[in-house]
Amino acid sequence: CSGADVPQEQKAGWASFIKSLAQMTGDLSSMTAPPFILSPTSLTEFPAYWCEHPNLFAEISEGKTEQDRMERVLRWFIDTLSAQYTTRNEKMGSEKKPLNPVLGELFYGIWPDLNGRGETRLIVEQVSHHPPITAYYIENAKAGVKLQGHSGQKTSFTGTAINVKQSGHAVLTVQPKNGQKEEKYLITLPKLRIEGIIWGSPYIELTDTNAIQSSTGLTAQIDYKGKGYFSGKSHSFKASIANASGKSLQTYEGQWTGKSHIGGSKGPIFLDTTVPKEEVTVRDVSQQTEWESRKLWVNVAKGIRTGNYDEAGKDKTRIENEQRQRRKDETTNNTTWEHLHFTHVDSDPDYQFLSALLHDKLTPAHEDAYVFKPETMDVVGRSA
Ligand code: CLR
Secondary structure (H helix, E strand, O other): OOOOOOOHHHHHHHHHHHHHHHHOOEOOOOOOOOHHHEEEEEHHHHHHHHHOOHHHHHHHHHOOOHHHHHHHHHHHHHHHHHHHHHHHHHHHOOOOEEEOOOOOOEEEEEEOOOOOOOOEEEEEEEEEOOOOEEEEEEEEOOOOEEEEEEEEEEEEEOOOOEEEEEEOOEEEEEOOOOOOOOEEEEEOOOEEEEEOOOOOOOEEEEEOEEEEEEOOOOEEEEEEEOOOOOOOOOOEEEEEEEOOOOOEEEEEEEEOOOEEEEOOOOOOEEEEOOOOOOOOEOOOHHHOOOOEHHHHOHHHHHHHHHOOHHHHHHHHHHHHHHHHHHHHHHHHHOOOOOOOOEEEEOOOHHHHHHHOOOOOOOOOOOOOEEEEOHHHOOOOOOOO
């Protein structure tokens, strides 16, 4: 029966949440949902999913040829998907509603230098609240690999599933170890379908396609299918790397949550995503500034974790009121909120150049971007 996975006392709340989904206009991040579906983690933490296998990220620059490097980019990208889209199911039993970040919220982390691979640093800043937009920068300076991107979502409800169209893009910059010239890779983002809503146990399936366009002219295109299309298995994909004239050079297929192969399904292993992930290392909350995500949300997160929803609700209201006051003060003083780590540009030159090389030019020719300010790499936090 519907709502089978919803705690008895929250069934009515879940039913009314589903009703309100039907009225939603593109942004469900600020909608109130019943406690059982709340996650104690803010969306500003999600960019860490790009790097839970820091070796794959670092090894991109070791590729000997353009095609070898594109294959490494594709391998790292496919490898991030299980972290991005199935972690909450694994850790909390289903997809959950993340905390909706406040403007200026920060999240910092590192993956330590192991076996000489270099230290990887992560800097995240919430650069917009309405609509929510998260900007991120990840760099392994020693390896010569960096990723800059921003992420937003447009959501709609089909009656049984939530469709999520991701906005934003990421640009990966690679300095090849063999001294060949710097390369850029534009990464567009796949669409999501959140299924299992009716039962109260949401999970994500990826749909449609996304692409990786290299400044070398090579393109990787990834197609996603759920159960019953490519192989009868959920979380399936097929990918191909093509040259500038559209000729396919190599294909890949498998599951983005498990194993995938080069060529056909019996070809050599391309990737096994089930090797243990390395979670980002974050400073203890006691050493964080007021703007850092885990410190900012500490009481809300504690309330959600311990089932003390009154405490969670109270502190959430306090945070939201503070934010409202800040926005009011800005209007009164005729000031605007300034980003700490990123500069907003209306048209991203990398996007403009690389998206024009894509064969299927469905994407807009221009997109804005949040450019990381390298001089802020060592700035830790922001005073309250
Ligand atoms: C954010 C960017 C990351 C990948 C990613 C994974 C899960 C997505 C999240 C993004 C955006 C917010 C999201 C979430 C899954 C559920 C959640 C769409 C795209 C929505 C806001 C909450 C839905 C509530 C139901 C679970 C009831 O790189």
